[in-house]
Amino acid sequence: MPKINSFQPLVSIIIACYNGERFLAEAIDSVIEQNYEPIEIIVIDDGSSDRSREIVQSYPNVQYYYQENKGVCYSRNKGMNECHGDYLIFLDQDDRLPVGRIIEDILCFQQFPDCAFIFGWTKEIDKNGNFRVSYNIPNLEKADYITMLKGDALIPPGTVTFCTDKLKSVGGFNQILKTSEDFDLYLRLSRKFSIHCHNRITLEYRRHEDNWSNRYGEARSLRNILNRLDEQRDYIKDNIDLYRAYKEGKRHWICLLGPRAVGELIMHIKNKEVYKATAIFLFLIMRCPDILLSTFFSKLMNRLSFN
Incomplete structure:
Protein backbone atom coordinates (compact mmCIF):
# COMPACT_ATOMS: atom_id res chain seq x y z
CA MET A 1 0.00 0.00 0.00
CA ARG A 215 -38.26 10.17 -7.44
CA TYR A 216 -38.92 13.88 -7.92
CA GLY A 217 -39.11 14.48 -11.67
CA GLU A 218 -37.21 16.66 -14.10
CA ALA A 219 -39.42 19.74 -13.68
CA ARG A 220 -38.87 19.82 -9.94
CA SER A 221 -35.14 19.23 -10.39
CA LEU A 222 -34.90 22.10 -12.89
CA ARG A 223 -36.89 24.42 -10.64
CA ASN A 224 -34.62 23.71 -7.69
CA ILE A 225 -31.39 24.06 -9.68
CA LEU A 226 -32.51 27.43 -11.04
CA ASN A 227 -33.46 28.51 -7.52
CA ARG A 228 -30.02 27.53 -6.24
CA LEU A 229 -28.42 29.59 -9.01
CA ASP A 230 -30.63 32.59 -8.24
CA GLU A 231 -29.47 32.41 -4.61
CA GLN A 232 -25.96 33.29 -5.85
CA ARG A 233 -26.96 36.75 -7.10
CA ASP A 234 -25.63 38.64 -4.10
CA TYR A 235 -22.23 36.96 -4.52
CA ILE A 236 -21.84 37.53 -8.26
CA LYS A 237 -23.41 40.91 -8.95
CA ASP A 238 -20.12 42.84 -8.86
CA ASN A 239 -18.04 40.34 -10.84
CA ILE A 240 -18.64 40.14 -14.59
CA ASP A 241 -16.99 36.71 -14.95
CA LEU A 242 -19.16 35.22 -12.22
CA TYR A 243 -22.27 36.83 -13.67
CA ARG A 244 -21.54 35.39 -17.11
CA ALA A 245 -21.00 31.95 -15.59
CA TYR A 246 -24.33 32.27 -13.74
CA LYS A 247 -26.17 33.15 -16.98
CA GLU A 248 -24.43 30.34 -18.85
CA GLY A 249 -25.38 27.91 -16.12
CA LYS A 250 -29.05 28.85 -16.34
CA ARG A 251 -29.02 28.32 -20.11
CA HIS A 252 -27.24 24.99 -19.67
CA TRP A 253 -29.80 23.56 -17.24
CA ILE A 254 -32.81 24.90 -19.13
CA CYS A 255 -31.54 23.35 -22.37
CA LEU A 256 -30.72 20.05 -20.64
CA LEU A 257 -33.74 19.56 -18.39
CA GLY A 258 -36.35 21.81 -20.02
CA PRO A 259 -37.35 19.36 -22.79
CA ARG A 260 -37.60 16.53 -20.25
CA ALA A 261 -39.87 18.72 -18.09
CA VAL A 262 -42.07 19.33 -21.14
CA GLY A 263 -42.23 15.56 -21.59
CA GLU A 264 -43.48 15.28 -18.00
CA LEU A 265 -46.09 17.94 -18.74
CA ILE A 266 -47.39 16.01 -21.75
CA MET A 267 -47.47 12.78 -19.71
CA HIS A 268 -49.56 14.42 -16.97
CA ILE A 269 -51.92 15.90 -19.56
CA LYS A 270 -52.40 12.46 -21.15
CA ASN A 271 -53.05 10.96 -17.71
CA LYS A 272 -55.54 13.77 -16.93
CA GLU A 273 -53.50 14.77 -13.87
CA VAL A 274 -54.67 18.37 -13.92
CA TYR A 275 -52.95 19.62 -10.77
CA LYS A 276 -49.53 18.26 -11.71
CA ALA A 277 -49.83 19.42 -15.32
CA THR A 278 -50.89 22.92 -14.27
CA ALA A 279 -47.98 23.26 -11.82
CA ILE A 280 -45.40 22.25 -14.43
CA PHE A 281 -46.99 24.43 -17.12
CA LEU A 282 -46.94 27.53 -14.91
CA PHE A 283 -43.31 26.90 -13.95
CA LEU A 284 -42.21 26.43 -17.56
CA ILE A 285 -44.11 29.44 -18.91
CA MET A 286 -42.52 31.64 -16.24
CA ARG A 287 -38.94 30.32 -16.28
CA CYS A 288 -38.32 28.90 -19.75
CA PRO A 289 -41.16 29.77 -22.16
CA ASP A 290 -39.05 29.32 -25.30
CA ILE A 291 -38.23 25.72 -24.40
CA LEU A 292 -41.85 25.07 -23.49
CA LEU A 293 -43.20 26.32 -26.81
CA SER A 294 -40.54 24.84 -29.07
CA THR A 295 -40.43 21.43 -27.38
CA PHE A 296 -44.19 21.15 -26.86
CA PHE A 297 -45.00 21.84 -30.49
CA SER A 298 -42.16 19.63 -31.69
CA LYS A 299 -43.47 16.70 -29.62
CA LEU A 300 -47.04 17.48 -30.69
CA MET A 301 -46.12 17.48 -34.38
CA ASN A 302 -44.22 14.20 -33.96
CA ARG A 303 -47.30 12.61 -32.41
CA LEU A 304 -49.57 13.95 -35.16
CA SER A 305 -47.22 12.66 -37.87
CA PHE A 306 -47.62 9.10 -36.52
CA ASN A 307 -51.41 9.29 -36.40
Whole structure:
Protein backbone atom coordinates (compact mmCIF):
# COMPACT_ATOMS: atom_id res chain seq x y z
CA MET A 1 0.00 0.00 0.00
CA PRO A 2 1.44 3.43 -0.93
CA LYS A 3 2.35 5.57 2.06
CA ILE A 4 1.11 9.12 2.47
CA ASN A 5 3.82 11.22 4.09
CA SER A 6 4.43 10.04 7.68
CA PHE A 7 0.86 8.94 8.46
CA GLN A 8 -2.38 8.16 6.70
CA PRO A 9 -5.39 10.22 7.73
CA LEU A 10 -8.61 8.59 8.82
CA VAL A 11 -11.27 8.54 6.10
CA SER A 12 -14.94 8.18 7.01
CA ILE A 13 -17.45 6.66 4.60
CA ILE A 14 -21.07 7.57 5.34
CA ILE A 15 -23.78 5.39 3.79
CA ALA A 16 -27.28 6.82 4.08
CA CYS A 17 -29.67 3.90 3.85
CA TYR A 18 -33.41 3.52 3.38
CA ASN A 19 -34.71 0.03 2.58
CA GLY A 20 -31.38 -0.69 0.96
CA GLU A 21 -31.19 -4.48 1.30
CA ARG A 22 -30.96 -4.97 -2.47
CA PHE A 23 -27.53 -3.38 -2.94
CA LEU A 24 -26.28 -2.39 0.52
CA ALA A 25 -23.81 -5.28 0.93
CA GLU A 26 -22.18 -4.40 -2.41
CA ALA A 27 -21.70 -0.81 -1.26
CA ILE A 28 -20.10 -1.87 2.04
CA ASP A 29 -17.92 -4.50 0.34
CA SER A 30 -16.60 -1.89 -2.12
CA VAL A 31 -15.33 0.14 0.84
CA ILE A 32 -13.78 -2.83 2.62
CA GLU A 33 -11.94 -3.76 -0.60
CA GLN A 34 -10.16 -0.40 -0.79
CA ASN A 35 -6.38 -0.61 -0.51
CA TYR A 36 -6.38 2.00 2.23
CA GLU A 37 -6.46 2.25 6.01
CA PRO A 38 -7.53 3.60 8.42
CA ILE A 39 -11.18 3.95 7.45
CA GLU A 40 -14.45 3.99 9.36
CA ILE A 41 -17.75 2.97 7.80
CA ILE A 42 -20.93 4.48 9.22
CA VAL A 43 -24.41 3.45 8.04
CA ILE A 44 -27.30 5.77 8.89
CA ASP A 45 -30.53 3.78 8.59
CA ASP A 46 -33.31 6.26 7.82
CA GLY A 47 -36.22 4.18 9.07
CA SER A 48 -35.84 1.05 6.95
CA SER A 49 -38.42 -1.72 7.22
CA ASP A 50 -36.44 -4.35 5.31
CA ARG A 51 -33.30 -6.36 6.17
CA SER A 52 -30.94 -3.38 6.12
CA ARG A 53 -30.16 -3.61 9.87
CA GLU A 54 -29.42 -7.34 9.61
CA ILE A 55 -27.10 -6.81 6.64
CA VAL A 56 -25.12 -4.02 8.33
CA GLN A 57 -24.80 -5.89 11.62
CA SER A 58 -23.24 -8.83 9.79
CA TYR A 59 -20.17 -6.58 9.36
CA PRO A 60 -18.55 -6.31 12.81
CA ASN A 61 -16.53 -3.17 12.04
CA VAL A 62 -19.35 -1.13 10.53
CA GLN A 63 -21.07 1.41 12.79
CA TYR A 64 -24.88 1.40 12.60
CA TYR A 65 -27.29 4.17 13.59
CA TYR A 66 -31.06 3.92 13.26
CA GLN A 67 -33.42 6.89 13.11
CA GLU A 68 -37.05 7.53 12.18
CA ASN A 69 -37.36 8.57 8.55
CA LYS A 70 -36.03 12.12 8.15
CA GLY A 71 -34.60 12.18 4.64
CA VAL A 72 -31.23 11.75 2.98
CA CYS A 73 -29.85 15.19 3.90
CA TYR A 74 -30.53 14.66 7.59
CA SER A 75 -28.98 11.19 7.36
CA ARG A 76 -25.82 12.47 5.70
CA ASN A 77 -25.46 15.26 8.25
CA LYS A 78 -26.00 12.76 11.06
CA GLY A 79 -23.12 10.72 9.65
CA MET A 80 -20.98 13.83 9.30
CA ASN A 81 -21.53 14.70 12.95
CA GLU A 82 -20.84 11.15 14.17
CA CYS A 83 -17.68 10.57 12.14
CA HIS A 84 -14.09 11.11 13.26
CA GLY A 85 -12.37 11.18 9.86
CA ASP A 86 -10.14 13.91 8.52
CA TYR A 87 -11.83 13.29 5.17
CA LEU A 88 -15.30 12.08 4.35
CA ILE A 89 -17.12 10.31 1.50
CA PHE A 90 -20.89 10.01 1.17
CA LEU A 91 -21.65 6.71 -0.56
CA ASP A 92 -25.23 5.94 -1.57
CA GLN A 93 -26.59 2.51 -0.65
CA ASP A 94 -26.75 1.35 -4.28
CA ASP A 95 -23.38 2.60 -5.55
CA ARG A 96 -19.80 1.28 -5.31
CA LEU A 97 -16.36 2.76 -4.82
CA PRO A 98 -13.83 1.62 -7.45
CA VAL A 99 -10.74 -0.07 -6.04
CA GLY A 100 -8.03 2.47 -5.20
CA ARG A 101 -10.43 5.40 -5.00
CA ILE A 102 -9.62 6.47 -1.46
CA ILE A 103 -5.85 6.45 -1.71
CA GLU A 104 -5.94 8.37 -5.01
CA ASP A 105 -8.04 11.10 -3.44
CA ILE A 106 -5.91 11.33 -0.30
CA LEU A 107 -2.73 11.56 -2.38
CA CYS A 108 -4.43 14.36 -4.31
CA PHE A 109 -5.23 16.17 -1.06
CA GLN A 110 -1.50 16.06 -0.29
CA GLN A 111 -0.94 18.09 -3.45
CA PHE A 112 -3.90 20.42 -2.83
CA PRO A 113 -4.22 20.61 0.98
CA ASP A 114 -6.37 23.77 1.01
CA CYS A 115 -9.22 22.21 -0.99
CA ALA A 116 -12.66 21.77 0.50
CA PHE A 117 -13.26 18.80 -1.75
CA ILE A 118 -11.70 16.76 -4.52
CA PHE A 119 -13.83 15.00 -7.09
CA GLY A 120 -13.82 12.86 -10.19
CA TRP A 121 -16.40 11.27 -12.45
CA THR A 122 -18.80 8.34 -12.54
CA LYS A 123 -18.88 5.09 -14.46
CA GLU A 124 -22.41 3.72 -14.69
CA ILE A 125 -23.42 0.20 -13.73
CA ASP A 126 -26.78 -1.48 -14.14
CA LYS A 127 -28.94 -3.16 -11.52
CA ASN A 128 -26.85 -6.35 -11.85
CA GLY A 129 -23.57 -4.51 -11.29
CA ASN A 130 -22.46 -4.72 -14.92
CA PHE A 131 -20.87 -1.70 -16.55
CA ARG A 132 -23.12 0.13 -18.96
CA VAL A 133 -22.08 1.50 -22.34
CA SER A 134 -18.95 3.63 -21.90
CA TYR A 135 -18.80 7.29 -22.78
CA ASN A 136 -16.12 9.94 -22.91
CA ILE A 137 -14.99 11.09 -19.49
CA PRO A 138 -14.93 14.89 -19.10
CA ASN A 139 -11.57 16.55 -18.63
CA LEU A 140 -11.66 19.66 -16.49
CA GLU A 141 -8.48 21.70 -16.59
CA LYS A 142 -9.65 23.78 -13.63
CA ALA A 143 -12.41 23.48 -11.03
CA ASP A 144 -13.75 26.41 -9.02
CA TYR A 145 -16.89 28.41 -8.23
CA ILE A 146 -17.25 29.36 -11.90
CA THR A 147 -17.21 25.67 -12.83
CA MET A 148 -20.14 25.05 -10.52
CA LEU A 149 -22.07 28.11 -11.65
CA LYS A 150 -21.75 27.03 -15.30
CA GLY A 151 -23.00 23.52 -14.58
CA ASP A 152 -19.82 21.86 -15.77
CA ALA A 153 -19.63 19.49 -12.79
CA LEU A 154 -22.91 18.61 -11.15
CA ILE A 155 -21.78 15.22 -9.93
CA PRO A 156 -23.29 12.81 -7.36
CA PRO A 157 -21.98 13.29 -3.80
CA GLY A 158 -20.37 9.85 -3.98
CA THR A 159 -17.81 11.13 -6.50
CA VAL A 160 -16.52 13.65 -3.95
CA THR A 161 -14.08 13.36 -1.05
CA PHE A 162 -14.63 16.22 1.41
CA CYS A 163 -12.31 17.80 3.93
CA THR A 164 -14.43 17.17 7.04
CA ASP A 165 -13.56 20.40 8.85
CA LYS A 166 -14.42 22.55 5.85
CA LEU A 167 -17.63 20.62 5.24
CA LYS A 168 -18.69 21.15 8.84
CA SER A 169 -17.81 24.83 8.63
CA VAL A 170 -20.64 25.38 6.12
CA GLY A 171 -23.09 23.17 7.99
CA GLY A 172 -23.16 20.19 5.63
CA PHE A 173 -26.26 19.61 3.52
CA ASN A 174 -29.27 21.91 3.63
CA GLN A 175 -31.86 19.65 5.27
CA ILE A 176 -34.79 21.66 3.92
CA LEU A 177 -34.01 20.71 0.32
CA LYS A 178 -35.37 17.54 -1.31
CA THR A 179 -33.52 17.95 -4.61
CA SER A 180 -30.43 19.94 -5.71
CA GLU A 181 -29.02 19.62 -2.18
CA ASP A 182 -25.70 18.48 -3.64
CA PHE A 183 -25.57 21.45 -6.05
CA ASP A 184 -26.32 23.81 -3.17
CA LEU A 185 -23.45 22.33 -1.12
CA TYR A 186 -20.96 22.51 -4.01
CA LEU A 187 -21.83 26.16 -4.59
CA ARG A 188 -21.41 27.09 -0.93
CA LEU A 189 -18.09 25.29 -0.59
CA SER A 190 -16.56 26.40 -3.90
CA ARG A 191 -17.56 30.00 -3.18
CA LYS A 192 -15.56 29.92 0.06
CA PHE A 193 -12.72 27.45 -0.62
CA SER A 194 -10.66 26.03 -3.46
CA ILE A 195 -11.71 22.70 -5.03
CA HIS A 196 -10.00 20.30 -7.42
CA CYS A 197 -10.95 17.70 -10.04
CA HIS A 198 -8.39 14.99 -10.85
CA ASN A 199 -10.50 13.63 -13.76
CA ARG A 200 -10.41 9.99 -12.61
CA ILE A 201 -13.34 7.62 -12.08
CA THR A 202 -14.32 7.86 -8.43
CA LEU A 203 -17.74 6.20 -8.35
CA GLU A 204 -19.56 3.26 -9.90
CA TYR A 205 -23.01 4.82 -10.15
CA ARG A 206 -25.90 2.38 -10.40
CA ARG A 207 -28.80 3.17 -12.74
CA HIS A 208 -32.02 1.41 -11.81
CA GLU A 209 -35.72 2.05 -11.37
CA ASP A 210 -35.47 2.96 -7.66
CA ASN A 211 -32.74 5.63 -7.86
CA TRP A 212 -33.32 8.48 -5.40
CA SER A 213 -32.72 10.82 -8.36
CA ASN A 214 -35.76 9.36 -10.16
CA ARG A 215 -38.26 10.17 -7.44
CA TYR A 216 -38.92 13.88 -7.92
CA GLY A 217 -39.11 14.48 -11.67
CA GLU A 218 -37.21 16.66 -14.10
CA ALA A 219 -39.42 19.74 -13.68
CA ARG A 220 -38.87 19.82 -9.94
CA SER A 221 -35.14 19.23 -10.39
CA LEU A 222 -34.90 22.10 -12.89
CA ARG A 223 -36.89 24.42 -10.64
CA ASN A 224 -34.62 23.71 -7.69
CA ILE A 225 -31.39 24.06 -9.68
CA LEU A 226 -32.51 27.43 -11.04
CA ASN A 227 -33.46 28.51 -7.52
CA ARG A 228 -30.02 27.53 -6.24
CA LEU A 229 -28.42 29.59 -9.01
CA ASP A 230 -30.63 32.59 -8.24
CA GLU A 231 -29.47 32.41 -4.61
CA GLN A 232 -25.96 33.29 -5.85
CA ARG A 233 -26.96 36.75 -7.10
CA ASP A 234 -25.63 38.64 -4.10
CA TYR A 235 -22.23 36.96 -4.52
CA ILE A 236 -21.84 37.53 -8.26
CA LYS A 237 -23.41 40.91 -8.95
CA ASP A 238 -20.12 42.84 -8.86
CA ASN A 239 -18.04 40.34 -10.84
CA ILE A 240 -18.64 40.14 -14.59
CA ASP A 241 -16.99 36.71 -14.95
CA LEU A 242 -19.16 35.22 -12.22
CA TYR A 243 -22.27 36.83 -13.67
CA ARG A 244 -21.54 35.39 -17.11
CA ALA A 245 -21.00 31.95 -15.59
CA TYR A 246 -24.33 32.27 -13.74
CA LYS A 247 -26.17 33.15 -16.98
CA GLU A 248 -24.43 30.34 -18.85
CA GLY A 249 -25.38 27.91 -16.12
CA LYS A 250 -29.05 28.85 -16.34
CA ARG A 251 -29.02 28.32 -20.11
CA HIS A 252 -27.24 24.99 -19.67
CA TRP A 253 -29.80 23.56 -17.24
CA ILE A 254 -32.81 24.90 -19.13
CA CYS A 255 -31.54 23.35 -22.37
CA LEU A 256 -30.72 20.05 -20.64
CA LEU A 257 -33.74 19.56 -18.39
CA GLY A 258 -36.35 21.81 -20.02
CA PRO A 259 -37.35 19.36 -22.79
CA ARG A 260 -37.60 16.53 -20.25
CA ALA A 261 -39.87 18.72 -18.09
CA VAL A 262 -42.07 19.33 -21.14
CA GLY A 263 -42.23 15.56 -21.59
CA GLU A 264 -43.48 15.28 -18.00
CA LEU A 265 -46.09 17.94 -18.74
CA ILE A 266 -47.39 16.01 -21.75
CA MET A 267 -47.47 12.78 -19.71
CA HIS A 268 -49.56 14.42 -16.97
CA ILE A 269 -51.92 15.90 -19.56
CA LYS A 270 -52.40 12.46 -21.15
CA ASN A 271 -53.05 10.96 -17.71
CA LYS A 272 -55.54 13.77 -16.93
CA GLU A 273 -53.50 14.77 -13.87
CA VAL A 274 -54.67 18.37 -13.92
CA TYR A 275 -52.95 19.62 -10.77
CA LYS A 276 -49.53 18.26 -11.71
CA ALA A 277 -49.83 19.42 -15.32
CA THR A 278 -50.89 22.92 -14.27
CA ALA A 279 -47.98 23.26 -11.82
CA ILE A 280 -45.40 22.25 -14.43
CA PHE A 281 -46.99 24.43 -17.12
CA LEU A 282 -46.94 27.53 -14.91
CA PHE A 283 -43.31 26.90 -13.95
CA LEU A 284 -42.21 26.43 -17.56
CA ILE A 285 -44.11 29.44 -18.91
CA MET A 286 -42.52 31.64 -16.24
CA ARG A 287 -38.94 30.32 -16.28
CA CYS A 288 -38.32 28.90 -19.75
CA PRO A 289 -41.16 29.77 -22.16
CA ASP A 290 -39.05 29.32 -25.30
CA ILE A 291 -38.23 25.72 -24.40
CA LEU A 292 -41.85 25.07 -23.49
CA LEU A 293 -43.20 26.32 -26.81
CA SER A 294 -40.54 24.84 -29.07
CA THR A 295 -40.43 21.43 -27.38
CA PHE A 296 -44.19 21.15 -26.86
CA PHE A 297 -45.00 21.84 -30.49
CA SER A 298 -42.16 19.63 -31.69
CA LYS A 299 -43.47 16.70 -29.62
CA LEU A 300 -47.04 17.48 -30.69
CA MET A 301 -46.12 17.48 -34.38
CA ASN A 302 -44.22 14.20 -33.96
CA ARG A 303 -47.30 12.61 -32.41
CA LEU A 304 -49.57 13.95 -35.16
CA SER A 305 -47.22 12.66 -37.87
CA PHE A 306 -47.62 9.10 -36.52
CA ASN A 307 -51.41 9.29 -36.40
